[in-house]
Amino acid sequence: MTHRDDFRAYFAADIRRAEAPVVEAAPTDAVMRRAAWAVADVARTVVRAQEVIGDGGGHVYGASAAALIGAGDNGGDGLYALADLARSGMAVHAVLLSPDRAHPRALDACRRAGGRVHEPADPDALEQLLRRLRPAVALDAIVGLGASGPPREMAGHAAGVLEELGTPVVAVDIPSGIDPDTGVRHPGAIRPTATVTFGLFRRAHLLASTDCGALELAEIGIGAPAADDGRPAEMLTSIGTATAGELWPVPDVSDNKYSGGVVAIRAGSQRYPGAAVLASHAAVMSTSSMVRYVGPCRDQVLADRPEIVASSVVTNAGRAQAWVSGPGMGTGPETAQELAWILSQDVPVVLDADALRVLAEHPSILRRRDAPLVLTPHAGEFDALAQTFAPAQAGLLAGDRAGAVRGLVAELDSRGVNATVLLKGRITLIDDGRSAFAQDAGTSWSATPGSGDVLAGMIGAILAAREGPGALADVEVPRAVAVAQVVHSVAARLAAEEFGRPGSPIGASDLLGAIGEAVAKVRAVAG
Ligand SMILES: NC(=O)C1=CN([C@@H]2O[C@H](COP(=O)(O)OP(=O)(O)OC[C@H]3O[C@@H](n4cnc5c(N)ncnc54)[C@H](O)[C@@H]3O)[C@@H](O)[C@H]2O)[C@H](O)CC1
Numbered sequence: 001m002t003h004r005d006d007f008r009a010y011f012a013a014d015i016r017r018a019e020a021p022v023v024e025a026a027p028t029d030a031v032m033r034r035a036a037w038a039v040a041d042v043a044r045t046v047v048r049a050q051e052v053i054g055d056g057g058g059h060v061y062g063a064s065a066a067a068l069i070g071a072g073d074n075g076g077d078g079l080y081a082l083a084d085l086a087r088s089g090m091a092v093h094a095v096l097l098s099p100d101r102a103h104p105r106a107l108d109a110c111r112r113a114g115g116r117v118h119e120p121a122d123p124d125a126l127e128q129l130l131r132r133l134r135p136a137v138a139l140d141a142i143v144g145l146g147a148s149g150p151p152r153e154m155a156g157h158a159a160g161v162l163e164e165l166g167t168p169v170v171a172v173d174i175p176s177g178i179d180p181d182t183g184v185r186h187p188g189a190i191r192p193t194a195t196v197t198f199g200l201f202r203r204a205h206l207l208a209s210t211d212c213g214a215l216e217l218a219e220i221g222i223g224a225p226a227a228d229d230g231r232p233a234e235m236l237t238s239i240g241t242a243t244a245g246e247l248w249p250v251p252d253v254s255d256n257k258y259s260g261g262v263v264a265i266r267a268g269s270q271r272y273p274g275a276a277v278l279a280s281h282a283a284v285m286s287t288s289s290m291v292r293y294v295g296p297c298r299d300q301v302l303a304d305r306p307e308i309v310a311s312s313v314v315t316n317a318g319r320a321q322a323w324v325s326g327p328g329m330g331t332g333p334e335t336a337q338e339l340a341w342i343l344s345q346d347v348p349v350v351l352d353a354d355a356l357r358v359l360a361e362h363p364s365i366l367r368r369r370d371a372p373l374v375l376t377p378h379a380g381e382f383d384a385l386a387q388t389f390a391p392a393q394a395g396l397l398a399g400d401r402a403g404a405v406r407g408l409v410a411e412l413d414s415r416g417v418n419a420t421v422l423l424k425g426r427i428t429l430i431d432d433g434r435s436a437f438a439q440d441a442g443t444s445w446s447a448t449p450g451s452g453d454v455l456a457g458m459i460g461a462i463l464a465a466r467e468g469p470g471a472l473a474d475v476e477v478p479r480a481v482a483v484a485q486v487v488h489s490v491a492a493r494l495a496a497e498e499f500g501r502p503g504s505p506i507g508a509s510d511l512l513g514a515i516g517e518a519v520a521k522v523r524a525v526a527g
Helices: 012-025 030-048 073-087 104-112 123-133 153-165 203-207 241-247 273-286 298-304 333-343 354-361 379-389 401-414 451-466 477-497 508-513 515-526
Strands: 007-010 064-069 091-096 116-118 137-141 169-172 194-198 214-218 235-238 263-266 291-294 309-311 322-325 349-352 369-376 417-423 427-431 436-440
Touching: 007 012, 007 203, 012 030, 030 073, 030 137, 030 169, 030 194, 030 214, 064 073, 064 123, 073 091, 073 104, 073 137, 073 169, 091 104, 091 123, 104 116, 123 153, 203 235, 203 401, 203 427, 203 436, 241 477, 241 515, 263 273, 263 451, 273 291, 273 298, 273 451, 273 508, 273 515, 291 298, 298 309, 322 333, 322 451, 333 349, 333 354, 349 354, 349 451, 354 369, 354 379, 369 451, 369 477, 379 401, 379 417, 401 417, 401 427, 401 436, 417 477, 427 477, 436 477, 451 477, 451 508, 477 508, 477 515, 508 515
Parallel strands: 064 091, 064 137, 091 116, 137 169, 169 194, 194 214, 235 436, 263 291, 263 322, 291 309, 322 349, 349 369, 369 417
Antiparallel strands: 007 235, 417 427, 427 436
């Protein structure tokens, strides 16, 4: 999801610590009722949005709602939400999956509001009930913050039935079957039309944003978690377009072609000259400063952008405030020597694509370094790096991606390397062991060959700018990298949805061509 403002998400334990005093200080169930009202409000909106044959919009009055009710307070939210919907004139049905553990006061409120209560004995009875009810909207109030593992017993069966019926589902807090802290999607997880959460985003809302449908954060009086025994609550951030616009470097009266930070890009080979063009061109489009290209693709790079300064070997490329290496450069024996030299420079270095393979095969070229090292692997490259540097993290990307990235960073840190890892995907993870970001591209248009070459060039230009006096100067490396990723995603969306033939696939060159518009757009959002 592309959002204007920054989102911050927390671990379930920290959220519970933040909620507890508020819940205790409030009248019984008052906070839960606030949450429930927000759920009911979104459910009403979902019903109204439904086309009803003959008269245009869905009608709340007389429509039916069913809620799958679990064993804890998440179920309590759902039952109080049903009571609210009943007061709107809906026919409401509470389907208790753990009858003996349903929230008693909320169940009583649902009954007193006219709700019908069902206790299906087994999955077949549940399926028959849902088919008979065919509700206009269903609430997933099975499990939220207390979830562990896949939906149990009948809960897992319900997801399939509701999908088959085409029933829009509003998930309470977190879709059942999605792990609150890792965002791992378990088999049988509910696929909601919308998710309503309360007070603070859970990590799952960022790590599994594509599994939550339309995400709504309801204010219920919960503030950010306080430090626990002096340890600040760990935050997972998703920066918005406004932050990207505020931090994007643009020249001012004191600038010249060097002052904004020069980036040098070692990319391309006889076999892959295009990667050199894409990465170098992307850097040119990202800031006003000089871009140096190093490699065998001088002719192609200068034919594309003659303003680039080209050299053939890294050792005489000239001064740079940041280096990028890897796109299309190949993995021949000479590349390890080039990388060793680049890594010896006391400036930020971005390694992408082939450079990551070379690093995984020649770990000895990576020595202690204080200057930032940004690694930008896709899943396969991540596993190759993990095999070499952090075997315990290899193969974990099918599960806790954020945990695997943090594990690799920790291993590199233990070797004295100031590393930031950007793990590519629809949801890009960026982590340096101190700050972590999860950035949903909002669309999948950028999943096209060369898109990573463009991103590497953009990140390199941003890190070079960060070495100068501008807005990025004291910004933590993962946040600066996230800024580049946001603009890369906006450029992909613009190219695919607003230029040319809206809604049609793009190539990396189209994304490249939209960087300028994307920078202008995020700067306009920032105001
Ligand atoms: N109390 C308040 O004022 C507020 C509550 N909020 C809501 O409360 C839940 C958290 O409630 P809690 O009882 O701690 O946990 P859950 O209801 O999520 O889980 C309870 C229960 O579910 C069972 N369970 C665990 N894993 C699974 C699974 N995979 N499948 C099925 N069932 C599972 C297990 O027995 C658990 O004990 C929170 O999400 C909010 O919805 C609000 O925060 C507002 C304030």
